[in-house]
Amino acid sequence: MESLLPDHEGTEGLRGNGKPVLAILTIDDDIQLFRGNRSNFADLIQTGEQRGFIVYVLTVKNLYLSRSRLKGYVFNANEESWSQQLMPFPHIIYNRIPLREDEMQKTVRDKIKACMKDPRVKLFNPYFFNKWHLMEWLKQSKMTKPFIPATRKLMTVNGLSRMMKKHPFLYLKPESGKAGKGIMTIKLQPEKQMPYLLKIQEDRKSATYTCGTIYKLWARVQKESSGEAYIAQQGILLASYNERKFDLRALVQKNELGRWEVTGIGARLAGSASITTHVPRGGMIEDPEKLLSSSFSNEHARKILIKAKQASLLIARQIERGSGQLLGEMSMDLGIDIDGNLWFFEANSKPMKFDEPHIRKKSLERIFQYGTYLTKSKTEKAGGA
CATH class of the missing domain: 3.30.720 (Signal recognition particle alu RNA binding heterodimer, srp9/1)
Structure with a gap:
């Protein structure tokens, strides 16, 4: 195996032979090499390769800003296995560290901060959101404040x-x-x-x-x-379907122009004995139009979905502005009350996989559309898009 180069010498020549290089950042694990959703990482690698990228999984431990090549994990689709290889230093780092407690470690935070200062690499979505901070940022804009519950x-x-x-x-x-x-x-x-x-x-x-x-x-x-x-x-009295509360789940990502776009909106129906609509807590994936049309007229349901898309974009822009960080995607939970009013509940900077096939496919592609934008633009400022 080739030795790791100790300095910046020859870096540009090694960075993918002209191909953009994206590293999926996570944490190493003693038993399973690295943490995170492996099927998601495999999908990202395959989608990236189809779009002309070199993509690999990179652990914080193997991230050295002084080196031209890094030890990364690649996926072999035929054997459905992972192997470690020397990979070119990335142009883009996609932060998928799965747990808040991992991200809070001092060594991890220090590496992320160093990446954010390094002009050679763009790291987006540096940290998990804090619910209180989200509410404070959204209260700062008269456009987003009306969506915030007390x-x-x-x-x-x-x-x-x-x-x-x-x-x-x-x-x-x-x-x-x-x-x-x-x-x-x-x-x-x-x-x-x-x-x-x-x-x-x-x-x-x-x-x-x-x-x-x-x-x-x-x-x-x-x-x-x-x-x-x-x-x-x-507490908001949410619209319900068969006496079960539901809310909307929006995925908002940046496109090839570096602008926020709604990738898709799904709906989550609360479990019969659950107080939340989250799928891990017994919630179910449902069609938003079907659920909204059960509580409102078809025309009103259509207008609510249009408003939800518009609100999602306003909220995403304001969260990025408030955070002062470079963000490329977020999911958000939006509630519809019994009168058809829209409410913002929370946003997640590490969106879980959307199981709706049309949203899933587009969400993977959009990471690399935004990646293409980032490789072309070295001057984008947080909140500007």
Whole structure:
């Protein structure tokens, strides 16, 4: 095997022989070489190769900015196996580190920061989003502020009490949560002897508790949150299908011009015993037009979908502006209330695979459309597209 070159000498000549080079960044793993969704990585490698890219999986441990070649993992489709090879230094790094706790490691954050300062490489979507930061960024624009439910940091029992007086139905969400993990709901039922109804999301169902006082409620919430930072958010009465709540899931990505575009919008129907619509928590994938048409007229449903696409683009631009970082994609959860109003719930900088075939195909292609743009443009500024 060739030795790794210790410096920048000959870098441009080695960078894919004129082909753009994209590295999928993840974390190494002692047992399975690297972490992440292997089938997604394999799909990305195959799509990239079809579009004239060299694509490989790169772990943070093997990312050296001083070297011209890096140890990367490539996929052999015929044998369905992975092997390590020396690969050219990338033009683009696509951050797919799967877990927040991995990304929070100092060595990982330091490498990502170094990449963001290096003029030879473009790294996009550097970090997971924080739910509180998202709400703060979106409140800064009069265009996106109307989509935000009332949101507060969950700090004290008095703060919770004040919010419940304004909003008798609340969602409690971990600031750094993912895929519906750790979500709770509180409903105030003043006519009942135990007026506080608390639901806690478990794997595919929810556990229910009733509390007689705000202080007992607070103690239970504190126990469940285990000291993790939470936000409290106004509960929205979502439209439903067969008495099951649903919301929309939008995938927004940048195109070959470096501009945000809606790749697709799907719908997620809550599980029968779940308080979220996330598929890992028992939610189901559904057709958005079918679900919307069950609650509204066909014409109204069509208008809601158009508005959802327009809102997704506004929100994506404002999140990028607020973050000050280079972003290339995000998924977002949008709720439709019983009156047809649109609400933003959260965005994810590491979108999970969309299972709808037409969205999936386009989402893979768009990564490389944006990659082509990044290789041509060395001067794009965050928030400008």
